[in-house]
Structure formats: C-alpha cells, structure tokens
Amino acid sequence: MILSNQTYMQLAFVACLILALLTIPLREIVTIGFFDISDLFVSLMIAVFIGYMINESMPDNASISIGLFILILVTVVTGIVLLNIFVIIPFRSRSENSSATSIRQLEGKEGTVSVSITADGVGEVLVYTGFTKTNRMAKIYENSSDPVTFIEQGTNVLVMDVKDSFLYVLPYTNAIQATNEQQPTWNSNTKNRKRK
Known part of the structure; x- marks a missing residue:
C-alpha cells in the first residue's frame, strides 16, 4: 500500500508537485468557490509530506492509517480554503483596485x-x-x-x-523652480548705492 511504502510516498509527493505546477493555468477555469484544482494538488502534496514525516518517526513495521491520512488531508484543505478566504483573495482584490486607481490619481502630479x-x-x-x-x-x-x-x-x-x-x-x-531660475534682485539697490 502507498501509505506504508516510503518510496511510493516520495513519488506521490513529486507527482502532486508536478501536477500543482501544471494546473496553475487552469486555476480560473477549474475552481469551486475558494478552492481550485491547483489547490487540490498542493493539499495532497502537503498531506503526503506530513504522512511521510509521520511514517519516518514510527517504528519499522508501522505506518499511518487511511483514516489519519484523510484527517490530515481535510485539515490541510480547510487551512488552504481559510487562507484563500482571509488572506489571498482580499490581498489580490486590494492590489488590483489600488493599481487601477493609482494611475488615475497621478493626474495633476x-x-x-x-x-x-x-x-x-x-x-x-x-x-x-x-x-x-x-x-x-x-x-x-x-x-x-x-x-x-x-x-x-x-x-x-x-x-x-x-x-x-x-x-x-x-x-x-x-513656482519653486521659477524662483531658482530668476536672479535675486533684493540686494541690487544696495550694490548700486555703494557704487555711487
């Protein structure tokens, strides 16, 4: 079984990483609310990594159960959904709005x-x-x-x-540049008086 074999866990991790990278262009197309296809493979990759680390710390003949792996996966998915809702989506919308409005604010500068x-x-x-x-x-x-x-x-x-x-x-x-370009005239009368 995959969960008991460390080599399979490593291959599953690499496969999820590759699939997460390949599905980045499909993020806007294949999405369910706050969770898209790339997030799915990232969640699987993190869950496999955590499962691998747990298997490494267990005795030789022991491995994590499917129930524990599913619990880890559900926890990771929930964490990614919450991260999308509270951090990534608000940050993305704020940056899009600021870049669109900032150029309009340059008028008069x-x-x-x-x-x-x-x-x-x-x-x-x-x-x-x-x-x-x-x-x-x-x-x-x-x-x-x-x-x-x-x-x-x-x-x-x-x-x-x-x-x-x-x-x-x-x-x-x-006005400041215009002042710098003009020759000061405030002391020209005193110079003329001294000459006289």
Whole structure:
C-alpha cells in the first residue's frame, strides 16, 4: 500500500508537485468557490509530506492509517480554503483596485521625463507620489493654444490627463523652480548705492 511504502510516498509527493505546477493555468477555469484544482494538488502534496514525516518517526513495521491520512488531508484543505478566504483573495482584490486607481490619481502630479517624448511617439515619465516614485508610459497632451511637438529627457512635466494607461503631459515649471531660475534682485539697490 502507498501509505506504508516510503518510496511510493516520495513519488506521490513529486507527482502532486508536478501536477500543482501544471494546473496553475487552469486555476480560473477549474475552481469551486475558494478552492481550485491547483489547490487540490498542493493539499495532497502537503498531506503526503506530513504522512511521510509521520511514517519516518514510527517504528519499522508501522505506518499511518487511511483514516489519519484523510484527517490530515481535510485539515490541510480547510487551512488552504481559510487562507484563500482571509488572506489571498482580499490581498489580490486590494492590489488590483489600488493599481487601477493609482494611475488615475497621478493626474495633476509633477514628473520628470525619463525617455524623450515625440509628437506621435510614446515616452516615459517618472512621477513622484508621496515617498514613492513610479515610471509610466506618457504621451504629449494636445494643447491648441501652444502646441508641443517634443519633450526632451530631464524636462519637468505636469500630468494633464490619464487615458488608456497613458499619462498625457505638458512641460511645466513650478513656482519653486521659477524662483531658482530668476536672479535675486533684493540686494541690487544696495550694490548700486555703494557704487555711487
């Protein structure tokens, strides 16, 4: 019998591992609520491993019973279902929602062009959001008053719109950058007075 032979247990473990990997593409098709076909083979693999470890610790002629193996399997299946319900599915839905909404939240943010953008082409913009930064594909925002045909790398831009996962940007100089570019005039009168 498989449960009493350690070699069969090892082969069963390897077979369940291979089947779990091969059925990953079928997870969305062959599923029963919170448990899919890949989870089934993972459960069997874990149960066989636990059974193998129990057999190793038993005396020579003893092996686990079918009832104990089924109890181990049911416990593992229950654990995987609970893990799916309380951890994996909520985490997956939260990450999908955050990635979909985060790109919409980039509208109105400043960024820096990391790959130059041409009039008909696509470039890349590095946008800072709080303490993180994200690279996104970008196009030039169509502006009828002052058409822009090229934005070179390193240019500061403002995200004007977000459509179809693309950021639509225009060159932008914020107030702090504008202040840095201007020559200070606060002490020019005192210099002129000293010269006189």
